[in-house]
Amino acid sequence: MSSVDPKDTFRAEANDLLEQLEKDLLDLSASPDSGSLIDGVFRALHTIKGSGAMFGFTVIADFVHAFETAFDRVRKGEAKVTPELVNLALRARDNICALIDGGDDAASAGILSELDRIVSGGTAAGAGASTWTVRFKLAGDAVANGANPVLLLDEIRAIGPTRITAITDDVPALADLDPEALHLAWEAEIEHIDPTEAIEDVFLFLRDDMELSIVRRDPVGESDADAPKAADSGPAAGVGQDGVAPAIRVSAERLDELMDRVGELVTAQARLSQLANIFKDPSLSALAEDFERLTSGMRETTMEIRMVPIGTIFGRFRRLVHDLSCELGKDIALDMDGEDTELDKTVIERLADPMVHLIRNACDHGLETTAQRLTAGKGGQGTIRLQAACSGTEVRVIISDDGAGLDVARIRARAIEAGIIPADREMSEEEVHQLIFEPGFSTAREVTALSGRGVGMDVVKRTIEALHGHITVSSRPAEGTRICLHLPLTLAIIDGILVRVGDGKFTIPLTAVEECVELDDNIAETERGRSFLNIRGTLVPYIRLRQLFGTRAPADPYPKVVIISSGENRVGLVVDQILGNSQTVIKQLSRLHARAGAFSGATVLGDGAVALILDPSALVSRGKVEAGEADRKRPAELAA
Numbered sequence: 027m028s029s030v031d032p033k034d035t036f037r038a039e040a041n042d043l044l045e046q047l048e049k050d051l052l053d054l055s056a057s058p059d060s061g062s063l064i065d066g067v068f069r070a071l072h073t074i075k076g077s078g079a080m081f082g083f084t085v086i087a088d089f090v091h092a093f094e095t096a097f098d099r100v101r102k103g104e105a106k107v108t109p110e111l112v113n114l115a116l117r118a119r120d121n122i123c124a125l126i127d128g129g130d131d132a133a134s135a136g137i138l139s140e141l142d143r144i145v146s147g148g149t150a151a152g153a154g155a156s157t158w159t160v161r162f163k164l165a166g167d168a169v170a171n172g173a174n175p176v177l178l179l180d181e182i183r184a185i186g187p188t189r190i191t192a193i194t195d196d197v198p199a200l201a202d203l204d205p206e207a208l209h210l211a212w213e214a215e216i217e218h219i220d221p222t223e224a225i226e227d228v229f230l231f232l233r234d235d236m237e238l239s240i241v242r243r244d245p246v247g248e249s250d251a252d253a254p255k256a257a258d259s260g261p262a263a264g265v266g267q268d269g270v271a272p273a274i275r276v277s278a279e280r281l282d283e284l285m286d287r288v289g290e291l292v293t294a295q296a297r298l299s300q301l302a303n304i305f306k307d308p309s310l311s312a313l314a315e316d317f318e319r320l321t322s323g324m325r326e327t328t329m330e331i332r333m334v335p336i337g338t339i340f341g342r343f344r345r346l347v348h349d350l351s352c353e354l355g356k357d358i359a360l361d362m363d364g365e366d367t368e369l370d371k372t373v374i375e376r377l378a379d380p381m382v383h384l385i386r387n388a389c390d391h392g393l394e395t396t397a398q399r400l401t402a403g404k405g406g407q408g409t410i411r412l413q414a415a416c417s418g419t420e421v422r423v424i425i426s427d428d429g430a431g432l433d434v435a436r437i438r439a440r441a442i443e444a445g446i447i448p449a450d451r452e453m454s455e456e457e458v459h460q461l462i463f464e465p466g467f468s469t470a471r472e473v474t475a476l477s478g479r480g481v482g483m484d485v486v487k488r489t490i491e492a493l494h495g496h497i498t499v500s501s502r503p504a505e506g507t508r509i510c511l512h513l514p515l516t517l518a519i520i521d522g523i524l525v526r527v528g529d530g531k532f533t534i535p536l537t538a539v540e541e542c543v544e545l546d547d548n549i550a551e552t553e554r555g556r557s558f559l560n561i562r563g564t565l566v567p568y569i570r571l572r573q574l575f576g577t578r579a580p581a582d583p584y585p586k587v588v589i590i591s592s593g594e595n596r597v598g599l600v601v602d603q604i605l606g607n608s609q610t611v612i613k614q615l616s617r618l619h620a621r622a623g624a625f626s627g628a629t630v631l632g633d634g635a636v637a638l639i640l641d642p643s644a645l646v647s648r649g650k651v652e653a654g655e656a657d658r659k660r661p662a663e664l665a666a
Contacts, residue, residue: 040122050063052112052344064097067097081602085125102218111144156218159215160238163210228301243295274553292519297634333516341365347360383486402430413426430506434455446464463487522639527577528578529577529578532601570600570601595646613627
């Protein structure tokens with residue numbers, strides 16, 4: 027068994043706290059008077075400081091302590107939350123991240139100096155302060171377990187003017203004294219408006235096993251009517267009592283290994299089912315059915331474990347938009363919806379960079395300046411909206427803005443100028459929108475520090491297609507642009523239809539399949555280059571996979587057509603035989619095969635044979651291009 031490095035545990039927990047810290051700071055920029063948010067920032071800093079000191083990260087602990095001290099003045103009402111303070115606090119948060127990653131602390135002194143300057147500009151809020159009596163007694167083994175009462179008392183003194191008295195009532199006679207046990211208790215009188223939250227933060231890691239009471243007294247020393255606030259010595263809050271299930275941290279590598287094992291199990295189950303069909307043994311068939319049921323359950327459970335809310339990356343974009351708003355001098359709001367929508371962790375990880383690029387483009391070139399928006403009769407504040415929702419077996423992630431929209435005429439003119447399309451090519455508005463994903467395409471009049479709409483968008487498209495997804499774009503002049511990413515729920519195991527083309531077997535992802543039809547004999551015999559089927563009054567282009575793959579084996583006398591779709595487009599795939607459904611464990615192609623645009627992966631069948639997985643997006647695009655060429659060459663024939 028491999029042991030876990032405690033420092034790695036600190037880094038993982040600190041990263042979670044830093045994400046929450048960033049969220050609270052960004053929320054503070056919109057709600058600067060929120061006491062709960064200010065307390066949340068302080069608690070995150072306090073926890074990071076305590077954990078850092080415990081695990082030996084003294085540089086981090088020292089910086090966070092100074093950061094915490096500065097922000098404590100905000101909590102006490104001695105300084106106000108301003109945009110300048112939020113921006114600087116975000117810089118301080120980034121500095122903590124850098125220190126955790128092993129960076130030097132060259133920037134620390136400057137940040138802390140600016141923090142001190144900002145918070146020192148406020149006025150003290152001494153009015154209304156009361157005297158509070160705090161009594162606490164730690165567990166007898168607290169010192170043996172690493173607690174340091176002296177440091178705790180120092181933290182209490184930092185809250186406000188304090189007088190501390192040791193309580194020795196439980197100290198035994200010298201002969202009975204256990205030198206490793208703690209027998210003292212303490213009483214502290216603090217001048218403060220309300221130190222409750224600060225006191226509870228001091229004992230954050232010790233509250234379960236200690237005694238603590240906090241009582242407010244009026245200025246003349248008489249007891250307040252408020253009841254003592256005692257610490258909860260029961261189970262940790264939120265675990266098993268408020269409906270929140272306990273959670274454990276599992277490394278991504280272990281999840282990947284688990285999915286690999288489940289994939290092998292699915293392949294073994296397919297092989298067992300095949301043997302049961304061959305030998306027709308009732309006992310073997312019953313075993314195969316049980317094995318298939320258990321494998322299916324294991325597969326679903328493993329898939330659920332790998333699912334991650336898309337909100338885990340949505341949160342990062344709040345900071346991105348905040349920084350871009352400051353950098354561009356634009357008033358930009360970010361709306362998010364569907365953060366609970368779940369995707370496979372691999373999809374989530376690979377989705378982050380394309381979304382950053384799309385959001386940068388939307389902020390930089392999609393949204394107008396405040397003056398331009400007001401001139402156009404819009405509100406001065408522009409909006410970027412992120413939405414996610416499940417739609418069948420796919421997830422749709424939408425990035426939209428309420429800016430000027432795409433200039434179709436300019437896009438077309440630029441594409442002709444760059445030689446991407448011929449000048450006489452007729453294109454729909456949707457096809458023109460897709461030109462922004464062509465390599466090297468851009469309508470930007472000047473290069474900015476961010477990116478022009480179109481620059482690098484081909485990389486975005488390739489990344490999404492590598493995830494077995496596709497992109498659709500819609501835009502209205504003066505109303506904005508909407509980019510929709512259509513993504514599969516998972517990249518590990520999919521349901522597919524197994525087909526035969528000649529001697530080869532291929533898998534078509536079931537999510538892309540609309541229906542299966544017979545290939546009309548008349549079309550097959552009198553085709554003469556014709557490549558369309560009439561599906562209930564709609565012409566659908568089709569591709570003969572035998573011709574595409576150069577198959578020389580004898581053709582089946584009754585070919586079938588599998589109608590697949592990608593986005594709003596459809597194409598038919600002519601195959602020799604449809605073999606049935608199959609659970610497909612996706613394997614990556616070699617570098618040699620990866621360049622073949624018709625395939626997105628491979629899978630191992632129950633008999634040990636390898637079947638290539640067809641790429642619906644690539645095949646639909648191919649069929650659309652061929653249909654367009656046929657439409658220009660034979661308009662009279664297609665109209666017949």
